[in-house]
Amino acid sequence: MSTPVNWRTTLATVYSCGVWGSGYRWGEGGWGGRRIVFCYVVNGQTYSGECIGSTAERGSTFEIRYDPDNPKQNDKSMGPKLRMTIDIVKCIGVTLLLGLLIWLREMQRHYGWRH
Secondary structure, three states, X not given: OXXXXXXXXXXXXXXXXXXXXXXXXXXXXXXXXXXXXXXXXXXXXXXXXXXXXXXXXXXXXEEEEEEOOEEEEEOOOOOHHHHHHHHHHHXXXXXXXXXXXXXXXXXXXXXOOOO
């Protein structure tokens, strides 16, 4: 495997983009950034990846670097560890929100709070 210093550059084309977060609403921006799915061609073979970015439009291009010994590896794609970390953070956020809602309901019952 090559070191990143020896990686080559090529243009990637944005295939689709949408909100990164609890769900995807294609074509809209979001607080967490945009999930960008892209593809690129190396030696006639098409590869794809996905990353998180701030702006992108379908069909636009941007430069990426790829490993010439393993072209499916590039410097923009989220790896499995990052995807897993994002999923864990989302689960923690949902759990905290549910906990807060349950606590508020209990406080309402206990103290008789009204809307």
